[in-house]
Amino acid sequence: MWTIFCSIKRSWTQHFVTQFSAFLVMSLTYSAALFIALAVSNTESLLHWWGQVNKVTVYLKHGVKTEDKERFESYVTETKLVKSLSKVDSKESSRRFKERFAKIANQKISLDKIDEFFPEFYELNLNQNLAYNSQKSALTAFVSRLKVKFPQIQDISFGQQWLQKYLSILSSFKSIAWILIALFLIASLIASSSVIKTLLFARRDEIEILEFIGASEFRIYIPQIVNVLMVSCLSFFFAIAINFTLYQQMNSPSMSVFNLSTAGQVSFISFGMIALLFAISFLCSLSYSVFTIFNLMPSRKKAMVISEVFRK
């Protein structure tokens, strides 16, 4: 272990610029990947924030009995999903329509004959947890349940069109985001591979001497792999720090453009997501550095020493 540490220390002392460049490149790629992960994890809440579904309108059929209405009201009131409800009868419904129609037509018109045309309806104000969070299935399930339980219901409106668009956008965004994350991780792998090749080339004389003296390939090349893993881990933690700073700036009311923090919807990347990305980047760095070194080993190239490998 001490030998590996000394070797890495020597490598950093002698090739500081190369090592530091690799650290910066990997930090940038990891930062970009983590920023996308941050965006993905907040997409749902941001989209909800922009297109709130907090009100459900339940249209009744004509001639629904009073006891049915009472049964509906007591059921809805008892459920914890609904904060409050308000009943709108046919006259009020008609009045609202006339008012809106007048605004559209920009003039007062008489529509007395359609007073009985509009059905009664209920406006249900949903609780925050059902209205804002990602439980789209919970909302649709609740609506379906109402329709089954109360055949007197004509229709229920809760912004279905928005929900469909929302799901479509969310799905596309997530796919593109994961592709971008993968591309950035690949970029970090190419960076780590280039570091190994550059360092081995720069240290070829030293490695050759170690080979001449009888050091095993394991002893010579393990420090290179440990070095890449160390740079990869440091870069990852640095990228987390950058993203956390960015997140705090976004959540700061004085700095935020959208003032998202007041909506309480933006959160930092979950620990599980960070752990997953860290594990992926670590395993990729490990496997790719082993692959690169394995392909540069003199024994693989049928060469006697490393300098012959670079000459070939």
Added chain:
Amino acid sequence: MIELSHVYKTYVAEQHILKNLSLNVNKGDFVFLMGPSGAGKTTLFRLVTGFEKVSSGQIRINGFDLNKLNLNKRAAFRRSIGVVFQDFKLLEDRNVFENVALPLQIMGYKKWDIVEKTEKMIRKVGLSKKINENPSYLSGGEKQRVAIARALVHEPSLVIADEPTGNLDWRLSEEILGLFKEANQKKGTTLLIATHDFEIVKSTPNKRLIQIEKGQLFEKGEDQPCGRFFAPLKEAGLNIL
């Protein structure tokens, strides 16, 4: 100890650098390999140290068949011998102590053993005062002594040296040769030394002298012909042996 059997080495087709070399070196032999520049000394040196492969033929050293060395055996073979290179091959970023200690570290010696053996060897080659200096601050002769110390520190059974006294004056050459003689006499170390220096050959008793010329070996002995390299010296009345 060393067995060369019908060894050929070719870099360009039909141009043999070494032609049909056969040689046996026994344990405890002190062998000098002499010959003019371009005769194939360095090529032979690289073959017997395992840094190049023969084109045909066989080389066996310390029980290792050099044609059939896998990864681990190659490293084990290199650890079993001591090698002194013409261009020293010292690690420039490590001091004298670290350079000399390298074979012991690679062989997994304990820290205190490494310190004791390394300091003892550095004292022997007369570099105690420069133990913390890096090779870039040493003269050519001092570098050569560090390289020799590194080759002897792990007490290998075979030491192969390419022009070990090439950068030293006569007095230092004698001192260095004294180290080789001591290893040979006290520990039975087998030595194969490629050199141009007739003086050190002359001052060494009980040696074997092998001449290499145009890729072929001639051994100076009672019943063997003297190679062309030695002939003019003999004709001039120089009795070097």
